[in-house]
Amino acid sequence: MSFAELDLDFTIEQAIMDMGFDTPTPIQEQAIPIALDGSDLLATAPTGTGKTIAFCAPAIQHILDRDEQSTTAPKVMILAPSRELARQIYNVVIQLTAHTRIESQLIIGGIPYGMQQQQLSENCDILVATPGRLVELDEKQWLDLSDVSYFVIDEADRMLDMGFASAIHHLAKQIPSEHQTLMFSATLEGEKMGRFASALLNDETQQLRLGESSRSVPNQIRQIAYRVDDEVHKEAILEHLLTREHVQQAIVFVSNREHVDVWVQRIRKMGLMCDGLHGEMKQGDRSEHLKQMVRGRLQILVATDVASRGIDLPEINTVINLRLPRKADSYVHRAGRASREGAPGDCISLIDINDLPMIEKIQRFMQANIKFGRIEGLEPKTKARSPRSRVKKKKAPTKAKVKK
Numbered sequence: 001m002s003f004a005e006l007d008l009d010f011t012i013e014q015a016i017m018d019m020g021f022d023t024p025t026p027i028q029e030q031a032i033p034i035a036l037d038g039s040d041l042l043a044t045a046p047t048g049t050g051k052t053i054a055f056c057a058p059a060i061q062h063i064l065d066r067d068e069q070s071t072t073a074p075k076v077m078i079l080a081p082s083r084e085l086a087r088q089i090y091n092v093v094i095q096l097t098a099h100t101r102i103e104s105q106l107i108i109g110g111i112p113y114g115m116q117q118q119q120l121s122e123n124c125d126i127l128v129a130t131p132g133r134l135v136e137l138d139e140k141q142w143l144d145l146s147d148v149s150y151f152v153i154d155e156a157d158r159m160l161d162m163g164f165a166s167a168i169h170h171l172a173k174q175i176p177s178e179h180q181t182l183m184f185s186a187t188l189e190g191e192k193m194g195r196f197a198s199a200l201l202n203d204e205t206q207q208l209r210l211g212e213s214s215r216s217v218p219n220q221i222r223q224i225a226y227r228v229d230d231e232v233h234k235e236a237i238l239e240h241l242l243t244r245e246h247v248q249q250a251i252v253f254v255s256n257r258e259h260v261d262v263w264v265q266r267i268r269k270m271g272l273m274c275d276g277l278h279g280e281m282k283q284g285d286r287s288e289h290l291k292q293m294v295r296g297r298l299q300i301l302v303a304t305d306v307a308s309r310g311i312d313l314p315e316i317n318t319v320i321n322l323r324l325p326r327k328a329d330s331y332v333h334r335a336g337r338a339s340r341e342g343a344p345g346d347c348i349s350l351i352d353i354n355d356l357p358m359i360e361k362i363q364r365f366m367q368a369n370i371k372f373g374r375i376e377g378l379e380p381k382t383k384a385r386s387p388r389s390r391v392k393k394k395k396a397p398t399k400a401k402v403k404k
Helices: 010-018 026-036 051-066 083-096 113-120 131-139 156-161 165-172 191-200 231-242 257-269 283-294 328-336 353-366
Strands: 041-044 076-079 104-107 126-129 150-153 180-185 206-209 221-227 249-253 274-277 300-303 316-321 345-351 371-373
Touching (some): 010 051, 010 083, 026 051, 026 180, 026 206, 051 076, 051 083, 051 126, 051 150, 051 180, 076 083, 076 165, 083 126, 083 283, 104 113, 104 131, 131 165, 156 165, 156 180, 156 191, 165 191, 180 191, 221 328, 231 249, 231 257, 231 345, 257 274, 274 283, 316 328, 328 353, 345 353
Parallel strands (some): 041 180, 076 126, 076 150, 104 126, 150 180, 221 345, 221 371, 249 300, 249 316, 274 300
């Protein structure tokens, strides 16, 4: 199938071709017709499968079909959980609307309120935003959502994890009752997620489930763990891993913002181009560091889980966990950053004695084992119990003994 078969306006098709795409991905092939038909949609798809175009292209078609003048009240509202993901979506919108007169605005935290008041006084067809800042602007009575007829919630499961459910419900009440909603999520599991989706989607919502299970890491990503004795041992192994020839770019995950600064300095002393990323960093600095990664001026990004989803850095082929996350599904999201569009990658975890319970929990969650390896000359000196395999192979049935 080609994009020409999806009944998109020629201006959208041309923009997609300008972006270098000629064949839709599975999520695009299946989601775009549903969205164009006006149905609500609840979809799951792995990172890097093209879901942004899957909801942005129909959004633009929706505006073109309405064929109305731009006003200060947007027709499309797209919500994302993080500033980085919102900016990434906004950039895709700008590229897809290059051959149209559609106006777009990006509203995220970290920007002065006065500047955003000015933005909201300008014409806007597509509003891309983070929910927290948008609610703040609505409370200042600067926001007009009275014309929104196409509503997108991206990374819905992460929205819940970050506590944005009430903000999203608040914004949903500000838009007309007659509207179309598209919700994308890495997982649809859990009662909380079910209630959230049912409250925002109508009874005739269509569902799509594509790609790997939300509990599994894609097959093209090699998972391996190394036991470490202490911080000195961890640093030595990290240097060995980061200086391997096949490492293009890497994300090194740590547990908090203080550790970001510490490890950035340590990695720079290894002679590697490195910077950090965490949620408390100024928006300008965060954007600049990502820009430097895209341009290839940085090789390593040390980050908290703010970088585990929603950041498009296609040259990254290595993820290293200096500390395992506190939630098993966060490990899966971190690992997913090691591959884009099916390319091979590595997810490596450096495990000290404190991480052993967590790696067992991760293996139970994924129903898969993580292989432990050794690096010659960097073997651990301390003895500790080996992590137990939580994925047991089924034994062949034994024949019952018959007494003679």
